[in-house]
Amino acid sequence: MTPLYLYALLGTAPPPGRWRGLRGEPLRFVRVAGLVLAAGPMSRAPGPSLNTLRRHDAVVRRLAGAVPAVLPARFGALVTDRAALAELIAPQAATLRRALAQVAGREQMTLRLYGSARRGEVNEAAVPLPAGPGTRYLASRGAATLRAQPDLARLRRTLAGLVRAERIEPSQTPPLLGSVYHLVDRGQRRAYQRALRRVTCQLADLRVVPSGPWTPYAFAPEPGG
Amino acid sequence: MKRATRMKRVRPRRRSERRRLAARDQSLLDLVDNVLSKGVVVSGELLLGLANVDLIYLRLTALLCAADRVSPAARGWRGGRAALTR
Numbered sequence: 001m002t003p004l005y006l007y008a009l010l011g012t013a014p015p016p017g018r019w020r021g022l023r024g025e026p027l028r029f030v031r032v033a034g035l036v037l038a039a040g041p042m043s044r045a046p047g048p049s050l051n052t053l054r055r056h057d058a059v060v061r062r063l064a065g066a067v068p069a070v071l072p073a074r075f076g077a078l079v080t081d082r083a084a085l086a087e088l089i090a091p092q093a094a095t096l097r098r099a100l101a102q103v104a105g106r107e108q109m110t111l112r113l114y115g116s117a118r119r120g121e122v123n124e125a126a127v128p129l130p131a132g133p134g135t136r137y138l139a140s141r142g143a144a145t146l147r148a149q150p151d152l153a154r155l156r157r158t159l160a161g162l163v164r165a166e167r168i169e170p171s172q173t174p175p176l177l178g179s180v181y182h183l184v185d186r187g188q189r190r191a192y193q194r195a196l197r198r199v200t201c202q203l204a205d206l207r208v209v210p211s212g213p214w215t216p217y218a219f220a221p222e223p224g225g
Numbered sequence: 226m227k228r229a230t231r232m233k234r235v236r237p238r239r240r241s242e243r244r245r246l247a248a249r250d251q252s253l254l255d256l257v258d259n260v261l262s263k264g265v266v267v268s269g270e271l272l273l274g275l276a277n278v279d280l281i282y283l284r285l286t287a288l289l290c291a292a293d294r295v296s297p298a299a300r301g302w303r304g305g306r307a308a309l310t311r
Binding site for chain 1: 252253254255256257258259260261262263264265266267
């Protein structure tokens with residue numbers, strides 16, 4: 001049996017159509033524990049080239065245009081068959097359903113924060129994920145430190161009315177201080193960008209580089225999180 | 226006078242070029258960040274279909290390098306052959 005390459009988890013199956021994956025393979029919509037998984041038959045996971053990353057993202061974007069709730073899969077997720085997919089997803093089904101409900105009708109905006117941090121202020125607390133409870137504690141402490149930065153506090157206050165959920169990740173590589181991921185209602189992008197433009201010209205120490213809208217990659221549950 | 230006119234034409238073009246390049250770099254950063262390091266993981270990092278997560282990042286470092294930043298260390302991932310020439 002051909003392995004399945006996973007693109008996304010969906011709240012509902014998209015309308016029938018010519019759904020194709022990154023290699024042109026026909027997509028299958030597999031139902032597992034009340035979730036719909038968009039996957040394509042593929043013997044090997046694609047290599048991480050810029051072209052394949054773009055194609056993966058394009059497939060996920062097309063799906064997001066057709067259904068209200070999409071949780072993109074991380075690039076490279078290949079499972080041996082349908083049964084293996086069900087076995088992996090079923091234990092996480094409740095968490096994934098909650099995450100799907102959170103992203104329904106919403107999209108992600110990303111803010112990269114650049115500036116100068118005092119030594120040890122942010123970066124020593126920044127740790128990579130996935131990780132155990134202690135590491136996650138340190139990561140959350142790093143995010144709290146970044147959140148207390150006056151410019152970021154001002155920015156968050158300004159955008160609060162438009163933001164439905166937020167993730168803050170400190171960075172370990174200055175001058176990037178961290179990234180802020182916002183979940184906003186679809187159709188609110190322009191209002192978000194207007195509010196952002198208003199506040200960014202008032203910031204003293206932060207340079208903010210926005211991008212989006214993205215499908216909500218940053219709002220997928222972390223393993224063990 | 227003629228020279229001043231020419232300068233006026235060139236400057237905005239350079240600025241817009243810089244903006245376009247910066248936007249493209251940012252878009253690449255976001256693409257890599259989102260697609261590779263975010264999203265649903267169905268069964269830990271081993272199911273990424275590539276043996277080692279660090280390897281992915283190493284390869285992408287080379288992929289995203291500008292031509293004038295390619296060093297001997299960065300060329301190593303292609304088996305010692307020069308990835309790009311100036």
